[in-house]
Amino acid sequence: MTSEPEILQELQKINLRLDQLTNHKRFYGREFLAGIFRSLGYTFGTLIILAISFYFLSKINFNQMFTDYIKQFIPKPVEINVPFSQTLLDQL
Numbered sequence: 001m002t003s004e005p006e007i008l009q010e011l012q013k014i015n016l017r018l019d020q021l022t023n024h025k026r027f028y029g030r031e032f033l034a035g036i037f038r039s040l041g042y043t044f045g046t047l048i049i050l051a052i053s054f055y056f057l058s059k060i061n062f063n064q065m066f067t068d069y070i071k072q073f074i075p076k077p078v079e080i081n082v083p084f085s086q087t088l089l090d091q092l
Helices: 004-021 024-059 062-071 086-091
Strands: none
16 A cells, blocks of 8 residues: 555645646647647648549539530520511612
8 A cells, every 4th residue: 555655745746737737827828729720720621622622623524514504594596587678688
């Protein structure tokens, strides 16, 4: 069994460590740095995912698909067959 001075020494170490962990200045600094590194991680992760997505999407030829899709919305010209007399055409 451990002796009383060893237990007291361990308790002092635990108290010292708890004081270090609960120090407000260190706590705020540690949380601030954690937030910075977390945001940098999210940013780089998003950049990597976007780069991979753009790489694979650039390999697909969207040009033909896009033009076919746009052609659906462009109205076709309507031909009107109006008989003209030769005299009207000569006047032009």
